[in-house]
Amino acid sequence: MSADIFIRDKVTRYEHFLNERLRTDLRAVLEHRDAVYSDMAEYLQLRNVLEKTQKLGLTQSGLKTIVDLGANFYAQARVMDPSRVFVAVGLGFFVEFTIDEALGSSTRK
Secondary structure (H helix, E strand, O other): OHHHHHHHHHHHHHHHHHHHHHHHHHHHHHHHHHHHHHHHHHHHHHHHHHHHHHHOOOOOOOEEEEEEEEOOEEEEEEEOOOOEEEEEEEOOEEEEEEHHHHHHHHHHO
């Protein structure tokens, strides 16, 4: 009898630990993983755009594009000198790179 009560008590404590601690930790880790995957996707997209820009020779001539101004509001823009780009590096800071430097930076990230 006491062995059954002891086992039930142990199982109840393990279930509580699993539900209260481990599931919460798992949720936090999964959210962090999703944020890292999102950052990786942005850098991959940056690298692909830079490689296409370089391959098509758009660094010499002007470049016509659409810019997201926020809240799904877009405007047409013309980049007169696409040989230099600004890359967000975090905390609201941007760094001006040449295409080659930006490709190297996106590869390291």
